[in-house]
Amino acid sequence: MTKAEPRCPFCLGNDLFKGEILAKSAHGYLTEDNFNPGNYLIIPMTHNTSPYELSDMWWADVKTLMSIVPGLSDQYNVSLNIGSDAGQSLKHLHFWVIPRLREKPSSGKGLTRFIAEADAA
Numbered sequence: 475m476t477k478a479e480p481r482c483p484f485c486l487g488n489d490l491f492k493g494e495i496l497a498k499s500a501h502g503y504l505t506e507d508n509f510n511p512g513n514y515l516i517i518p519m520t521h522n523t524s525p526y527e528l529s530d531m532w533w534a535d536v537k538t539l540m541s542i543v544p545g546l547s548d549q550y551n552v553s554l555n556i557g558s559d560a561g562q563s564l565k566h567l568h569f570w571v572i573p574r575l576r577e578k579p580s581s582g583k584g585l586t587r588f589i590a591e592a593d594a595a
Contacts, residue, residue, distance in 0.1 A: 478520070478521050479521045479565075479566070482521055482564070482565070482566050483564065483566075484517050484521075484564060484566035484568060485521050485566060486503070486519065492508060493505045493506065493508050494506065496514075496542065496544070497539055497542040499535035499538050499539055500519075500531065500535060501518060501519055501520075501529065501531050501532040501535045502516055502517055502518050502519055502532060502535050502536065502539055503516075503517055503519065503539070504516055504517075504539045504542055504543065505517065506544075507570075512573060513570060513571065513572050513573070514543050514544075514546075514570070514571040514572075515568045515569065515570060515571070516536055516539045516540065516568065516569040516571060517566065517567075517568045517569075518532055518566070518567055518568075521565075521566050522566070522567045523565050523566070523567065524556070524567070525554065525556070525567065528567070536569065540552075540571060543571050543573075545573070546571065546573055547573065549573065549574045549575070549576075550571060550572060550573045550574055551570070551571075551572040551574060551584070551585065552569060552570065552571055552572075553569070553570040553572065553585065554567065554568075554569050554570070555570075
């Protein structure tokens with residue numbers, strides 16, 4: 475585990491987090507994404523930059539936090555972006571929980587299909 479970073483908006487305790495914490499566990503917390511309402515983030519309490527730094531207890535907590543995501547049906551994606559080329563904009567790891575709805579144009583498309591379509595354009 476790594477120490478909190480003073481300028482990281484996902485490290486709690488430095489007064490930079492903007493949003494509402496919906497649930498906490500011993501190793502992480504759940505919040506709704508401020509920029510994409512309806513999408514949720516599961517964020518480790520510690521400032522980790524690699525999934526290999528996460529404890530086994532963190533992975534157990536993910537299951538608990540996912541069960542608390544508001545209105546989550548059986549249609550969703552869980553995403554982890556690592557590196558700027560993969561879309562990571564903050565070094566503090568965070569897992570996206572993205573509900574998927576049949577009536578949306580994105581329905582039926584997974585990440586690999588989105589990437590293939592974007593690269594072909």
